[in-house]
Amino acid sequence: MTGTLIRCHYGRVKTLRRFSTAFFLVACSAHTQPLKLIPYPRSVAAGQGYFVAGPEVRVSTVSPAAEDHFAAGLLVDELQQLWRLRTYRSARKPDVTIGRLGDRAIDAEIARRGLDTAKLAREQSYLLSVNASGVLLAARSPEGV
Numbered sequence: 001m002t003g004t005l006i007r008c009h010y011g012r013v014k015t016l017r018r019f020s021t022a023f024f025l026v027a028c029s030a031h032t033q034p035l036k037l038i039p040y041p042r043s044v045a046a047g048q049g050y051f052v053a054g055p056e057v058r059v060s061t062v063s064p065a066a067e068d069h070f071a072a073g074l075l076v077d078e079l080q081q082l083w084r085l086r087t088y089r090s091a092r093k094p095d096v097t098i099g100r101l102g103d104r105a106i107d108a109e110i111a112r113r114g115l116d117t118a119k120l121a122r123e124q125s126y127l128l129s130v131n132a133s134g135v136l137l138a139a140r141s142p143e144g145v
Contacts, residue, residue, distance in 0.1 A: 041128070043119065051095075051130050053083075058090040062099030062106055067142035072098050096135040098145060106138050120144070 035044060057079055061072040072089060075096065079087040099106035101120050110117060113129050113136065120127060126144035129136040139145045 042125075047131060051132065051135060053085060053095065055086060057085045057087040057096065058092065058094045059087060059096045060091050060094030060098070061089070062097060062103050063145075065100070065142060065145075068098055068100070068145050071145045094134065096137070098137045099139075100145075101138055101140050106136075109136055110138060 059072050059076050059079075061068050063069075075098070076087045076089060079085045097106070097109060101107065101110075101117060110127065113131065115127055115129055115136075115138075117127075119125060120138070120140045123141045124143040126137060126139040129138075137145065
């Protein structure tokens, strides 16, 4: 199965609550270019490599919170409309995982990626991690998601 490298197009962020463009901007922006994220994070640590989307993008919501499921639905819709990707909600082998700090699956993924949870001290904070295995959005509260 071959993947499709997501091509970036800046200026697609329409609201503060939409993160899908942010996922792919982080994944495919060059390290020498400033990231165009809204809201802009307090800190950014650039890594190496790319997230390559396959023919289908699977989005998983670990949290049972309605706000998180709503955010995941917006993400699925936006990926389909803006990026023309076949996107759907699935818990099996997700490409994008959305959840809250304190959930076992999210905490395990944070640990596996070696991320610092101290960054989630503020109520509206979030971690957005993009690597070759996928995208992780972890937050402490609904405002972070």
